[in-house]
Amino acid sequence: MKFLGIIPARYASSRFPGKPLIDIEGKTMIQRVYEQVKKSTKLNDVVVATDDQRIAQTVSSFGGNIVMTAGHHQSGTDRCAEVIAQVNGYDIAINIQGDEPFINPIQIDLLADCFKNPHTKIATLVKEITQEDELFNVNIPKVVRNIKGEAIYFSRQTIPFLRGMEKENWLQNQTFYKHIGIYAYQIETLKELTKLPISMLEEAEALEQLRWLENGYAIQTAITEHETVAIDTKEDLSKILKLFFNKD
Numbered sequence: 001m002k003f004l005g006i007i008p009a010r011y012a013s014s015r016f017p018g019k020p021l022i023d024i025e026g027k028t029m030i031q032r033v034y035e036q037v038k039k040s041t042k043l044n045d046v047v048v049a050t051d052d053q054r055i056a057q058t059v060s061s062f063g064g065n066i067v068m069t070a071g072h073h074q075s076g077t078d079r080c081a082e083v084i085a086q087v088n089g090y091d092i093a094i095n096i097q098g099d100e101p102f103i104n105p106i107q108i109d110l111l112a113d114c115f116k117n118p119h120t121k122i123a124t125l126v127k128e129i130t131q132e133d134e135l136f137n138v139n140i141p142k143v144v145r146n147i148k149g150e151a152i153y154f155s156r157q158t159i160p161f162l163r164g165m166e167k168e169n170w171l172q173n174q175t176f177y178k179h180i181g182i183y184a185y186q187i188e189t190l191k192e193l194t195k196l197p198i199s200m201l202e203e204a205e206a207l208e209q210l211r212w213l214e215n216g217y218a219i220q221t222a223i224t225e226h227e228t229v230a231i232d233t234k235e236d237l238s239k240i241l242k243l244f245f246n247k248d
Helices: 029-037 055-063 076-086 104-116 167-173 187-193 200-205 209-214 232-243
Strands: 003-009 047-049 067-068 092-096 124-129 142-145 151-155 179-185 219-221
Touching: 003 029, 003 167, 029 047, 029 055, 029 104, 047 055, 047 076, 055 067, 067 076, 076 092, 076 179, 076 187, 092 104, 092 187, 104 124, 104 219, 151 200, 151 209, 167 232, 179 187, 179 232, 200 209
Parallel strands: 003 047, 003 092, 047 067, 124 219
Antiparallel strands: 092 179, 124 179, 142 151, 142 179
16 A cells, blocks of 8 residues: 655644644744654655645745645545545545644554455554543544444543542542544545535534545554654743643
């Protein structure tokens, strides 16, 4: 199988405009993401998918590959689908977040390994929740899996609900997982996903993967032990600098 890593990157972020081009200790964020992704042992190629010439020029300046895409896409999945419509020869596309400059390439390899099972059409990562503040944070999507490791449901609420038990005891009595937002798709499946209309559950929870579940697609999960740190705001950038570079 041939794997293509796709990093969607747009300039017009509502919370942090231009964040792919922010400087992180001498390198732009998009360069740091690209360099981390290139360390994967499973990917045959890596491209940045963008609708912005400033991002494209920056990627070209450090020798990265670019595919220009339209500006109207509502999700990274849609942008990835446009990429595979322009390139040929790949079996699996991996959608990698463009705002995680220190993503561990082992996570990409772990996701790729899900396709050793020929029945896998879509795959994603989950991580065990160990902190109570994460468990009850509605900004962190949770996932419940079946015995085959497939996702049953994703929710911003804490799932499963432990009836009759005080919440401070939940972590000691149940294994909970949070969703890590990196996806891989068989090429033909990705094409199908972008044709699906927005679903009721997706609209309710604002989680696009619920559209796929609601339409009968199985989502294989793999458990990662590595944390991901995304930059959504300027405050997140400050945390990154402190965490990785000891900057106050």
